[in-house]
Amino acid sequence: MPEETHEPTSGAPGHEGGPSRRGFLTEALALGGAAGVGIAAEATAGETAAAAKPTAAPVNPRLFSFVGGSRGGWSVVSAKAVVGDPLPAIERLEIVSGAVPALPEGAPWVLRGVTSNERYVVRAEKDALVKRQAALGRPECALAALIPIRKNAKWWALTQEERRAIFEDKSKHIAIGMKYLPAIARRLHHCRDLAGAEPFDFITLFDYAKDQASAFDDLLAALRASEEWKYVDREVDIRLTRA
Amino acid sequence: MPEETHEPTSGAPGHEGGPSRRGFLTEALALGGAAGVGIAAEATAGETAAAAKPTAAPVNPRLFSFVGGSRGGWSVVSAKAVVGDPLPAIERLEIVSGAVPALPEGAPWVLRGVTSNERYVVRAEKDALVKRQAALGRPECALAALIPIRKNAKWWALTQEERRAIFEDKSKHIAIGMKYLPAIARRLHHCRDLAGAEPFDFITLFDYAKDQASAFDDLLAALRASEEWKYVDREVDIRLTRA
Numbered sequence: 001m002p003e004e005t006h007e008p009t010s011g012a013p014g015h016e017g018g019p020s021r022r023g024f025l026t027e028a029l030a031l032g033g034a035a036g037v038g039i040a041a042e043a044t045a046g047e048t049a050a051a052a053k054p055t056a057a058p059v060n061p062r063l064f065s066f067v068g069g070s071r072g073g074w075s076v077v078s079a080k081a082v083v084g085d086p087l088p089a090i091e092r093l094e095i096v097s098g099a100v101p102a103l104p105e106g107a108p109w110v111l112r113g114v115t116s117n118e119r120y121v122v123r124a125e126k127d128a129l130v131k132r133q134a135a136l137g138r139p140e141c142a143l144a145a146l147i148p149i150r151k152n153a154k155w156w157a158l159t160q161e162e163r164r165a166i167f168e169d170k171s172k173h174i175a176i177g178m179k180y181l182p183a184i185a186r187r188l189h190h191c192r193d194l195a196g197a198e199p200f201d202f203i204t205l206f207d208y209a210k211d212q213a214s215a216f217d218d219l220l221a222a223l224r225a226s227e228e229w230k231y232v233d234r235e236v237d238i239r240l241t242r243a
Numbered sequence: 244m245p246e247e248t249h250e251p252t253s254g255a256p257g258h259e260g261g262p263s264r265r266g267f268l269t270e271a272l273a274l275g276g277a278a279g280v281g282i283a284a285e286a287t288a289g290e291t292a293a294a295a296k297p298t299a300a301p302v303n304p305r306l307f308s309f310v311g312g313s314r315g316g317w318s319v320v321s322a323k324a325v326v327g328d329p330l331p332a333i334e335r336l337e338i339v340s341g342a343v344p345a346l347p348e349g350a351p352w353v354l355r356g357v358t359s360n361e362r363y364v365v366r367a368e369k370d371a372l373v374k375r376q377a378a379l380g381r382p383e384c385a386l387a388a389l390i391p392i393r394k395n396a397k398w399w400a401l402t403q404e405e406r407r408a409i410f411e412d413k414s415k416h417i418a419i420g421m422k423y424l425p426a427i428a429r430r431l432h433h434c435r436d437l438a439g440a441e442p443f444d445f446i447t448l449f450d451y452a453k454d455q456a457s458a459f460d461d462l463l464a465a466l467r468a469s470e471e472w473k474y475v476d477r478e479v480d481i482r483l484t485r486a
Contacts, residue, residue, distance in 0.1 A: 114438065119403055120403060121402055195306045196301060
């Protein structure tokens with residue numbers, strides 16, 4: 001579970017062929033910019049075709065919404081609070097690329113996060129990860145896990161290099177995750193700096209084939225035994241299978 | 244203009260006495276959690292008093308909104324695009340701690356950002372900054388500047404340590420900013436990882452006394468001449484005076 005290895009500009013699942021940032025700004029313009037990003041100077045001819053959804057506010061193209069309820073492409077196999085409070089029980093998870101304006105019927109919760117630039121990997125690690133990691137969504141990946149976590153105030157008061165020292169030098173987060181690549185794919189989403197009050201700091205979505213289920217448990221056990229995990233004050237582990 | 248020295252948990256202007264993260268989650272609950280964070284397990288007795296605004300969605304307590312229009316506590320003295328496209332002209336700026344649900348009458352734009360953990364300072368720098376920096380809002384600070392910037396894709400594709408090397412080792416961003424402390428106060432807001440499509444990555448708000456105006460110009464000139472600023476592909480410089 002290397003936490004910070006997402007490639008925002010290349011090969012990110014859910015991004016391929018998606019609208020560009022500029023396209024979204026143009027969409028904001030087409031929608032009248034009510035959300036405050038409709039800045040006329042952003043628009044150029046030929047981009048307005050990107051705007052199509054008349055009701056949607058312009059969203060960050062890196063935003064994902066995870067809707068816990070009674071519908072969606074993933075059935076819940078198990079859900080447990082590893083640390084801290086649980087989430088209300090659900091039957092299905094729907095993974096949406098983009099925003100969900102309101103809680104759908106029968107859905108007790110929505111979690112949101114954005115993929116972002118890496119915070120911890122150094123160049124050699126990044127290059128190795130880019131070479132080895134797989135995108136989510138391979139057909140053989142019948143199992144998935146959604147693991148939202150929150151880190152405590154002590155973690156966030158550390159400086160960058162102090163966090164890196166715990167994350168990798170002491171906890172081997174990147175090295176542990178690397179061992180399971182490319183079999184276990186994952187995408188990290190950041191929630192802490194969203195405008196809403198979010199209950200978690202990170203959401204990681206994993207997928208893998210059935211024969212990797214015990215390897216996945218090993219990966220999580222290694223991370224949860226690490227120094228880094230002493231700073232995790234809430235973690236929910238939701239296991240999923242294709243509905 | 245040390246970019247990453249905001250203390251989210253102590254002494255941040257606009258935060259004093261503000262509701263805690265937990266308080267906001269409770270507010271979400273009180274409001275029915277329509278925005279997806281109303282998770283019952285978050286609530287504890289005695290916290291519900293924090294919820295008071297019946298129409299507001301639960302917001303990140305670190306969120307600020309900058310409303311450009313015809314009202315607000317700051318009058319625009321000048322506004323120019325330093326790099327890239329300008330923002331539509333405004334007369335006044337209103338600085339709101341929290342969210343603005345829609346564009347107010349006569350306001351062509353709203354920019355948003357959240358204060359966050361530091362990304363670049365090392366421990367000695369952080370300790371020195373905490374000791375020297377002042378909070379925004381001192382009575383003698385009659386002047387202010389709002390400077391939103393965006394960095395290009397090349398910047399965001401760098402690793403953390405590559406960004407740090409440019410930010411400080413080559414550009415002396417922290418050291419330059421330190422020279423002007425405590426006379427020039429500033430607060431950095433992050434926009435890149437919001438759920439909306441935001442036109443800038445960062446917004447920095449500065450304030451200072453009138454006799455510091457030329458020092459402030461010197462500070463900006465030094466930063467704009469740096470290696471780091473080669474990655475800035477949009478920058479708007481809005482100078483303000485108390486209305």
